[in-house]
Amino acid sequence: MELKLAFAGFGNVARSFSRILCEHRSQLATQFGLRWRTTAIATANHGCVLSGGDIDLEEAATCVSGGYSLLGLWRTFDATNTFHLTDNCDADILFETTPLNPINGEPAISIIRRALSRGINVITANKGPLAFGYHEMKALAIHRGVSFRFEGTVMDGTPVFNLAEYCLPAATVTGFYGVLNSTTNFILTGLETGRSFDECLLEARKSGIVEADPEHDIDGWDATVKAVSLANVLMGTDARPRDVERRGIRNLSAEEVRGAAEEGLAIRLVARAEIASGKLMIRVGPERLPRESLLGAIRGTSNVLVLQTDLMGELAVVEYDPGIEQTAYALLADLIRVHEDMLRGRRRGSSRAG
Numbered sequence: 360m361e362l363k364l365a366f367a368g369f370g371n372v373a374r375s376f377s378r379i380l381c382e383h384r385s386q387l388a389t390q391f392g393l394r395w396r397t398t399a400i401a402t403a404n405h406g407c408v409l410s411g412g413d414i415d416l417e418e419a420a421t422c423v424s425g426g427y428s429l430l431g432l433w434r435t436f437d438a439t440n441t442f443h444l445t446d447n448c449d450a451d452i453l454f455e456t457t458p459l460n461p462i463n464g465e466p467a468i469s470i471i472r473r474a475l476s477r478g479i480n481v482i483t484a485n486k487g488p489l490a491f492g493y494h495e496m497k498a499l500a501i502h503r504g505v506s507f508r509f510e511g512t513v514m515d516g517t518p519v520f521n522l523a524e525y526c527l528p529a530a531t532v533t534g535f536y537g538v539l540n541s542t543t544n545f546i547l548t549g550l551e552t553g554r555s556f557d558e559c560l561l562e563a564r565k566s567g568i569v570e571a572d573p574e575h576d577i578d579g580w581d582a583t584v585k586a587v588s589l590a591n592v593l594m595g596t597d598a599r600p601r602d603v604e605r606r607g608i609r610n611l612s613a614e615e616v617r618g619a620a621e622e623g624l625a626i627r628l629v630a631r632a633e634i635a636s637g638k639l640m641i642r643v644g645p646e647r648l649p650r651e652s653l654l655g656a657i658r659g660t661s662n663v664l665v666l667q668t669d670l671m672g673e674l675a676v677v678e679y680d681p682g683i684e685q686t687a688y689a690l691l692a693d694l695i696r697v698h699e700d701m702l703r704g705r706r707r708g709s710s711r712a713g
C-alpha cells in the first residue's frame with residue numbers, strides 16, 4: 360500500500376526519522392509492502408508546505424538544517440500555517456513532533472485533534488498530548504476508525520506501550536518507577552566524574568536529546584509529563600502534570616552529587632506512580648540510591664522503567680544509551696504498525712463487501 364505522509368514539526372526527531380525512511384525505502388517495500396510519499400511538512404519558522412506529488416524528504420531536511428525555508432522546494436505551495444496544513448493536507452498519516460508544552464500540551468493537541476477528526480492516522484513523539492488529552496485523542500481515533508500511536512514519547516524506541524498492549528494480556532499495571540529523563544541522567548553521571556553542569560548540558564544538547572527548552576528537562580517537567588503519560592495510558596487514570604509532586608535537579612550541587620558517589624550512592628531523578636488508599640500518587644524528584652541498585656546503576660543517557668503488575672510481578676525495561684535515532688525508530692515501528700492496521704481494515708472491508 361502507498362501511504363501519504365505529513366509532518367507537523369520537522370526538527371531533530373522528524374529529520375532523523377526521514378533519514379531512516381529514505382535509507383530503508385526498499386526494505387519497507389519488499390518486507391512490508393509499504394510504499395510512501397510525502398505530501399506536507401509544517402514547521403514554526405521554516406515554512407509550511409503542501410504538495411500533490413512527493414516532497415523530497417532529503418532535500419527538505421537539508422533545507423531546514425541549513426536554516427532555509429521549505430517554501431522554495433520544488434512543486435510545493437505555501438500552506439500558511441500548521442492548522443491550515445493539517446486541515447487541507449492529503450495524508451494517510453500525520454507525524455506530530457512539535458516541541459513539548461508542559462503547561463497544556465498545545466499546539467500538539469489541536470493539531471492531533473484536527474488530523475484525527477479528518478480520519479488521518481496520527482503518530483506522535485510528543486508526550487504532551489498523552490498527559491493532557493490521551494482519553495480524548497484515543498476516543499476520537501476509535502470513533503474515526505484510525506490509529507493514534509505514540510511509542511516514542513516515553514522511552515524512545517524501547518517498547519513500553521507496545522510491551523503492555525501486546526505482551527501483557529490480562530495483566531494490570533498497578534504502579535511504576537524509573538529513571539525517565541536522559542538529559543538529567545547524563546548531567547548527574549557527568550557530575551559524578553568531576554565535569555561541570557554546563558559542560559554536560561552542552562554535550563547533551565549537541566547530541567539532540569535535550570528538549571527545545573532545556574529547563575523542561577532540568578526542572579523535571581519532561582519526567583513529570585512522561586510519568587503522567589504512563590499513568591494515563593497504562594493505568595487508565597486521567598492525571599495532569601499539575602497533580603505531580605515535582606522536583607528537578609536545578610538545586611543539586613556538583614559537590615552533593617560527588618559526595619554521594621564517594622559514599623557509594625548515586626543521585627538519580629526518579630519518577631514514581633502508585634495507588635495509595637485508592638488515590639493515584641505521582642512523584643518526580645532526585646533520590647539517593649545505592650550505586651549497584653537497578654536505578655542507581657543507570658548511567659549516561661540510559662533510562663529504566665519498572666512496571667509493577669498484578670500477574671507478572673515487577674518487570675524492568677532498560678534503554679541503553681539512546682540517541683535521537685532510537686526516537687526516530689519508534690516512529691518507524693509505529694508507521695509499520697499503522698500500515699498493518701490499515702491493511703487489516705482494508706481486508707475486513709473487502710471481506711464484508713464480499
Ligand SMILES: NC(=O)c1ccc[n+]([C@@H]2O[C@H](COP(=O)([O-])OP(=O)(O)OC[C@H]3O[C@@H](n4cnc5c(N)ncnc54)[C@H](OP(=O)(O)O)[C@@H]3O)[C@@H](O)[C@H]2O)c1
Nearest residue numbers: 368369370371372402403404405441457458459484485568
Ligand atoms: N529529541 C529527543 O531525543 C526526543 C525523544 C523523545 C521524544 N521527543 C519529543 O519529540 C518532539 C520533537 O523533538 P525534537 O527534538 O525533534 O524537537 P526540535 O528539534 O525542537 O523540533 C521541533 C520542530 O517542531 C517545529 N514546530 C514548533 N512549533 C510548531 C508548530 N506550531 N507547528 C509546526 N511545527 C512546529 C519546529 O519548527 P522550527 O524548526 O521552524 O522552529 C521544529 O521543526 C518533542 O515533543 C520532544 O519532546 C524528543
